[in-house]
Amino acid sequence: MQHRRRIVALAVAGVVAGAFAHHAAMAGMPEAQKWVDSEFQPSTLSKQQQMDEMKWFVDTSSKLKSQGVKEIHVVSETIDTHIYESKTLAKAFTEITGIQVKHDIIQEGDVVEKLQTSMQSGQSIYDGWISDSDLIGTHYRYGVIIPLSDYMAGEGKEYTNPGLDIKDFIGTSFTTAPDKKLYQLPDQQFANLYWFRADWFARKDLQDKFKAKYGYDLGVPVNWSAYEDIAEFFTNDVKNIDGEKVYGHMDYGKKDPSLGWRFTDAWLSMAGEADKGIPNG
Template sequence: MKQILIAGAVASTALVATVGAASAQACNDADRVPITWSTIAGFYTDAMAKLVSGFEAKNCVKVNVVNIDNSQLYNKQVIEMVGQTGAYDVVTLETSEKAEFAENGFILPMTDYFADKKAQLDDVAPTLAALTTQYKGDVWGLPYYTYTAGYIYRADLFDDPTEQAAFKAKYGYDLAVPTTWAQHRDIAEFFTRKKGDKLKGEELTKDFYGVGLMAGPFPEIQDEMSGVLWSQGADWLTDDGKVPVDAVEKAMDDYLKLVKFAPPAALTVTYDGVMNQMKDGQIAQTYSFFLDQWPNAVTTEQSVPGARMGVAEAPEKKAYIGGFLLAVSASSTHPKEAMDFVAYIGGHDAQMEFAKAGGTSTLMSVLSDPQFATPESRAKTGHFATLLKIFDDMKGFRSNLFDTPFGAKIYNTMQIPLQAAAAGQITARQAAEQLASDVEKICGGPCPIGK
């Protein structure tokens, strides 16, 4: 996932007061060690940057936060890493970028640093840790935010007796949260209605669609399709480093069957467009969708009369798992302080405050904390219990896309053939074959896989 998620206010005073007020060290500003953190402009940074003062209060360090638009972050960080400029001490990496930065010596391993901090490492959701922190036996940092995918839907539609009876009459089974992609497709078809048709017994004033899709020209289309591909027992890359053309074609075919049940704007939007459609009362459900959007999705209950939102695991219990990794630049002039900062931001106290602000934590101790399972916390953390289920059900999962040093370059190319197929410009087969050809060119043959 490559963009800024969640719009909304963050209570900065609460964040700083809890973490930053205690244990302040006497330190003159002139003596503070300067470190620079390059990260994503937007909610992620707005919330976490409020915690920087807490770190500075406990350490004689001055943190300079460089906010970079996410579409430019990867390229800017690579340029500085290749040039060994030392411009950034701490970098922010998307899941597919970890192997490249580690393999090329852009970032420092933190295995020794965490040798006496095993409890902190173990607190990271194991499934997420395997994909974001680990490469070739070393630990490369800590994830501080997860955009793992699941399923968000209009529970009020699913619970309506009229809709339940109509669905049962048409499909021969009960309307419920889908456990298979075939059921998901049936639900998408069922809830697609025209203006003037009825929904929950009331006449629609505009067209209504069965599913929202991130089929625009953005990387999120492959995130959305990953759960389907993985549920087939396939991956974007085989263990031999090649694209499995037949499997990708099948996943693309399944995706194309849903396009006709999505708003026409599906071909131009990513996650924020889908959320706007949900909040505007246009769609019944998502596909494989980022659960950190839950605080955004739940506002549908205020914008659509009678709406009640639900969240669950994606069908087949397979979905895209990812997060933003904080890692230390190999050219940092203050690597110890940079590592301390990574450990702080990814640590329990900071993650607790992040969660209270609406951020989606990476730690099991935070996701399972009882205070985040109350009715009062539902609007911000109602998806935490579902994330715990996903991490448990996908335990042991890895993707070769995240274990090849060419992962980032592949990731940033994939949407071109996939979106062309979604738009009807090429067939599913052609998209799969083009992807295979593109990947072979990127890797210069089969892609190396380094777990």
């Protein structure tokens, strides 16, 4: 964490003193009340509960500012969720706490490239990264990413929201490494679903033909080998249905460089095919 503090200090050096003084002077509970009333609705919390939480942010940020923390740099890829965070939530945080948030929005490939460079060089240009949870294996193997579970229970306990409910996040198993430590908090998610022609799978003639060749019932694949069998079966054995050429699989309808890791790291792991050890676990 000493290295991270140096990075924060370097970032602070570029802040215009007058601009910071303006935000610091206005930051506090009145600004929090404004955001709670105008933006942070609806909420599962009552407004009083929200304001209690806002007071924690105001008080804790004062401790950070007294240590010289005036600016936080964060980066994420270009997705509407992150654009909202960059334009709206960053502004809210700055107005409520007086700590300037610079949230850069760049392309997904650029995020990965900059993150990889930072991990290899040991010189991070950002205080926080919003990156794909599919990189959990990389974070774990490199050993340069601070596990959040360690930080929140140790050095960062004082700066961890006491109202934070980890169990309320969907997908924490996907951001937990083989060492059972939480490295990331899920921010936004894509829904992965297996789309198939149920009417084809229900045809008795195709069911019989598939089982005769592969020795098990035709159905939604539960592992990668079944996925390959079904693709091969419809592409090479069935070939045509109702006079139309059919294929066993189509994804996205276009080529995309992300498909490789989406298959190997994301979809296959959900089908129970994740490698629990070296080299990919």
